Amino acid sequence: MWPALQNDTFLRACLRQPTTHTPVWLMRQAGRYLPEYKATRVKAGNSFMGLATNVQYATEVTLQPLDRYPLDAAILFSDILTVPDAMGLGLSFGAGEGPKFAHPVRDEDAVARLDCFDLDQLRYVFDAVTSIRKALNGRVPLIGFSGSPWTLGCYMVEGGGSDDYRLVKTLLYSRPDLMHRILAINARAVTTYLNAQIDAGAQAVMIFDSWGGVLADGAFQRFSLDYTRQVVAGLKREKDGQTVPVLVFTKGGGPWLDEIASCGADVVGLDWTVNLADARRRVGSRVALQGNLDPNVLFAPPEVVAQEGRAVLDSFGRPQRADGGWDGHIFNLGHGISQYTPPEHVTALVEAVHAHSRQQRA
């Protein structure tokens, strides 16, 4: 059905299999730092959702970074908030602002209305997945994704971004029963959503727990990780005879690395506060690790970018262990790439990662 995969390095690293180099892709690699992205966005009425809901444009922008850089994976162009939008919360993006929901969820009635989740409303996402997979024509694998139940819940209760998470934490501590109902609904919806992406052609799926790190120890386990685990347990792990790896990334999740590594995912994403060597020692025999360059490094001159990229590889060390087995490392940033990044600095980074990781294996 699909063209044969020509570069399976990313999938192999996810599954802790031997690789010739360390695969690299960048969170938010299709984005505003690329002039060609901005040009497509203008065609889409200068609207983020205009891009994401149009199959042709979503395909176009997903492939743009691959045409510029020899990246080892593509990631679906979409937003983490499509699921609550399909629950009727009314997602919008104001000019120069973050996402907003017209109907935030803060009481029993609003929670009761959530169960109307309609997968058909997300048809545009699955159509985009299939279109991108075809357009990739086997160059690299395609990653699908969703926000985690907790991260979606944050936005649903706050009605948008927040710098203190006061509303969602007030609900969590005052009405934990209600918070758990929201999260249970989200977990079912995210599971269905990601499985539909896998059916449509996604070759790996990633769960972004962007706001897990704002929770207190104890609350993180009960309100974020438990629901991520439910999602992971419900995912299809094989499609067309190929394993579909699952990646979980909790921004600020360093304190809970051991517990996150036990959630059932194949890969754990790390931000730049985590020491990669230490993380590998602790959980590298159970999961592959993804990360973890500070995206702000990309503002330094290209030679510094290359040097810092090599330092991340050296911190992980040679993926092949002394006993001959392999651990897995996927090079990435510890957060999405900034819109102000000079595109040519990304060239320096990807080149350095490929060259240095080949040397590490020599």
Added chain:
Amino acid sequence: MWPALQNDTFLRACLRQPTTHTPVWLMRQAGRYLPEYKATRVKAGNSFMGLATNVQYATEVTLQPLDRYPLDAAILFSDILTVPDAMGLGLSFGAGEGPKFAHPVRDEDAVARLDCFDLDQLRYVFDAVTSIRKALNGRVPLIGFSGSPWTLGCYMVEGGGSDDYRLVKTLLYSRPDLMHRILAINARAVTTYLNAQIDAGAQAVMIFDSWGGVLADGAFQRFSLDYTRQVVAGLKREKDGQTVPVLVFTKGGGPWLDEIASCGADVVGLDWTVNLADARRRVGSRVALQGNLDPNVLFAPPEVVAQEGRAVLDSFGRPQRADGGWDGHIFNLGHGISQYTPPEHVTALVEAVHAHSRQQRA
């Protein structure tokens, strides 16, 4: 010279000595959640710096939370950015905005001008310390404070708050020599500043590394912790025959707990992502720990506030160890109290901490 201290529980806990209960104070305990604070602020022309630079007002607001709650320590009312202001950067607070510097530091010339730091310009701070110490009349000890060299440096380069730290990290990665010069100047200034607070009457001093947690592993050690260590090494540790404890708080510093605990401070502050039991196991025999309730818990009903407060105490455990010795715990939030906090919820918290920690010792 000074009246005898009637409640030394805070100082004893800092030094890991036996205590009858776990002392409690709250970061930003004198602040906008208190109606009496707002009333004083109106008298001061509704200006934060109007409050901080007026000895009488600064004394008044520092004592307000102590009149409401049986807290075990007072903390100087001031701002972490007074030091760069005294370097001529022009600090201001716009209405409803965070701090801004009129003259951010982003090149060689601006760095060269920093060495004009004039301690006399901070006379208002030392006068406030002495005035507050007198007004306390021995009720509880007075904590002085400063921002850490790195945290000051962040604001100095960014020119204010930031959500991505792009400018300061660009400087750090592009011109590490310049960043180090700024930090060395800051470390000397902060040392002088805190020693002058100790001379003026501060009985403990705290270094707020509010933005240490945004740094990458490796960069944190070189650009934040190394300079905090320099400050700690230069502080007077005894005054009038009493030990002056040093507290260091790195928001988001959980990944580097062991290294922070070796910086020479007596107390390490922790945010709510850190598991207190685990932190005590790792470093509790070397330093006392301060923290770590999520300030958002205070939006829950008072009985939940009390329960979560007890859970923090239970997580640390009884301060007296099985071998008869004592570890130290100071109860606090993991960040400043929110301006939206209902004041009566703080009553419930302080009562619960005092009552439950006495029971723990029974």
